[in-house]
Amino acid sequence: MATTSGHITSQPVRTIFEAIEARLPSRLELFSRLAKQYSDVTLHNMTVGQVLGGMRGLPCVLWEVSGTEKAGIRYHGKSLKELLEILPRWRGSEQISPEAMIWYLYTGTVPTRTELEVFAADLARRAEPPVEVEEFCDSLSPDIASATQLMMCLSVWGNHSKFSAALVQGAPRAELWRHALEDALDSHSCTSVISARIYANKYRDGRDRTTPLNPQGDIAENFAIRMGRAGDHDFTELIRMYWSLHMDHGANVSAHTMRLSSSAWTDPYLTLASGLIAGTGILHAGAISQALRYNQAMAAALGPEPSAQAVEAYICRTLEKGLVVPGYGHALLRDVDPRLEPITRFINSRPVPASASGEQGHMLRLIGRNSTIVPEILRRRVPRMKSTAPNVDSLSGCLMYAHGLEIDFILLVMGCSRGMGFMTQYVWDRALGLAIERPLSITMDQIMAKM
Template sequence: MATVESHGLAPVQTLFDVIEARLPSRLELFSKLTKEFSDVTLHNMTVGNVMGGMRGLPCILWEVSGTDKAGITYHGKSLRELQEVLPKWRGSDQTSPEAMIWYLYSGSIPNRAELEQFAADLAARAEVPAEVEEFCDSLSPDISSTAQLIMCLTVWANHSKFSDALMSGAPRNKLWRYALEDALDSHVGTPLISARIYANKYRDGRDRTAPLNPLGDIAENFAIRMGRKGDTDFTELIRMYWSLHMDHGANVSAHTMRLSSSAWTDPYLTLASGLISGTGVLHAGAIMQALRYNQAMVAAIGPEPSPEAVETYICRTLEKGHVVPGYGHALLRSADPRLEPITRFINTRPITDSGSSEQGKMLRLIAHNSTIVPDILRRHVPRMKSTAPNVDSLSGCLMYAHGLDIDFILLVMGCSRGMGFMAQYVWDRALGLPIERPLSVTMDQIMAKL
């Protein structure tokens, strides 16, 4: 892709241009760290690190973000800072997912011309291979949405440009370009296949081939194929979720994709591996767990219960040995920064006629509980390191309130996480990172060292 001239103004760069320009300095830094500082101690590993699933162990190189107890930063900027500086789509109040994608790849803020050109490039890629579409349409609606997308991605792997480049002997230092081609195709194609799954499962196939808006962004075209054309609130919801959830460091789904892709698995199979790990209730599956928990609580004690009723309900949960979904975080020790924009969305775009609906009641319950549940948990679970609400407490409930079935919610999140990780995938190939291969150790071996 060539640089585009813009009528006397500064040239408008493509994403390929920006990565190409950034690559020499990152390769230089990679070489410096590898050659000059490879023996420097970065962390003293403990038995607790091994027994605790490597929690807190800084041992995975991540190009696009860094995570610590204060939260996540993307190329050094916090989520709040990015929401202030990243451009928005025309007529939108939300951070543009395309702008976030660009930033994760490049570490730079796209200008308006670059954003629109990038969105146009993605729109031009909105052609999923016919083999994938036919396979998708053949699947039984009884199969879960997530399983359907995983299967579709494995079929799509037959069309990987990265795999073709490997087979044809492309130079190793050029593989990132083919990886980026696949990644860009997946940024628009995965949402379209997800929307097709939705249309097949819930709408008898209606709108799965509806004409896309060639001047629209990926969120708008996703909404069109789901039969939500013109639903501004839904499109804005998708823009918000995708921009908020793209990257979160080496969590389970991202780490799974990192491990898989380190063996040079193609991007489509890599995305499938991330979806598989995301189904676990200790990871993205917690979104559905929180939604179901809130549904049960509304049914049992109503949308605006007394603090005493909430405490009784939560104590009953704890007595059964269960966790209270939607509170606490494996890493963060304060409120999840993604909660603020979600809460603002709820307050500024209330669900029409939702006051007496199940969805509206759940949103009221969450708003009510977020102010009292942290204190209840502090008193009853003193070992809990953080009792603040996390993003799971609202994510699934808000999407459910906007008409998405519980079964489909994980796909919305999966689209976003896949977009974010593909930036890491491309940089892994550009930097020439090695295969991930930690050394395993048994408890007997540990005891022998103590």
């Protein structure tokens, strides 16, 4: 309800379909104007270095839901700090609601409290994967890596794609986004549920994998329920925070992989699998596990509260071996990652979890200190680094590990979030009718011929 001049007026409650539909005409008009009036305007002069350097910095991928700048990500023009202030929280939560972030990425608007609750209820209604996928998941050996299991389950899930069914039935191109959205909404909640099932099978002998979900709960709460963490408020808050903070990050490796494969109208589930594959690399999401293992080794060698001199000596030994120090610097950001502030606040506002071992508690204290010590060491020792500020990898893995997540499973938590974010882009790609990606390849001999 809203008040105007002392009178109570009712606000219409939009479904996610209606909210996207309301935004679509203006975005199609802008897309058409850019294509017709400015298609020949030079946007960027490409250099040989950019071709050889993996196309870094080339503004050549249209991204509807966010843009990445040196200071951080802007979501529909707003910074993360702004979103932390305006997006609603779930009942009893201090964190941005992941559902609110999903809604915002789709629509560019802040959901009302009623819209948030109706949207969350719709996702909860969709939260049971197809029986075929569940049975396939339960048949997998626990020796198979968690990420690999999810890739395999997503591949089976593709048999149930509503988008693919619409293509077979000859759905009009202008309506494809609706079928893509149906799949996307299913995936938002079901991917986390099947991930929790993988966890239950792999680490809990299947316990709680069929525990009834809370139809009035959010996706983070239901994820915790199926992991056997029902009622663990801090763990649920941790998941809400990470899913909101990592939901979209523009055209990085996993997101661009999904964008490339989906541009051929690949179904959403195989698209998600392709992004998860890309995320396993240590130069991308795999860096979280790499940073965690590095911090484990440092804590074991130095203890939880080493002197600054001991930390510097350890860092120098790493650099002398020709290795990087995981968790510092960023390919695009040139300042402290904005996502670190809410993560640091989460750590400082809560004691080390009672379930954490001595090692896990030691690591949390160590990385808290190192976030202020290591950047200065790197500035002096590696002057060529464009940024020595800690990145989100420096804390993410350690914090999730301290809350009881096995290293093998951490990538799935991140993958759930990144998949949610990209599916909003997937739907808009279909709504705008974007073309298949067809970059031109060129050989070094051809480059020399142009010099």
